Amino acid sequence: MxxxxxxxxxxxxxxxxxxxxxxxxxxxxxRGETIVFEFEAETPGVPEALRSEAGLVVVAWPGxxxxxxxxxxxxxxxxxxxGPTRPSTPPPSSAR
Numbered sequence: 001m002x003x004x005x006x007x008x009x010x011x012x013x014x015x016x017x018x019x020x021x022x023x024x025x026x027x028x029x030x031r032g033e034t035i036v037f038e039f040e041a042e043t044p045g046v047p048e049a050l051r052s053e054a055g056l057v058v059v060a061w062p063g064x065x066x067x068x069x070x071x072x073x074x075x076x077x078x079x080x081x082x083g084p085t086r087p088s089t090p091p092p093s094s095a096r
Contacts, residue, residue: 002044004039006039008029015029020060022059045061065078066078
């Protein structure tokens, strides 16, 4: 089992939203607050944290599940193994 933890703190002077992808779940984050994201998967990977015009975005790697907590209270729990899946690789093609 592969695990990773990401702590996301609101760096903005006011409230913002953290979007948990690929589930599209918005989580409110007040100024100075931190949400802890715990990722787990059967395959190795790394979560991503991005800044967007709409707020912050946390992205799980393919096959990962995530649990998010704020001040120790759970605010989001994905279904185990329900994370994004790897796109299927198309078969090799020939130019002939």
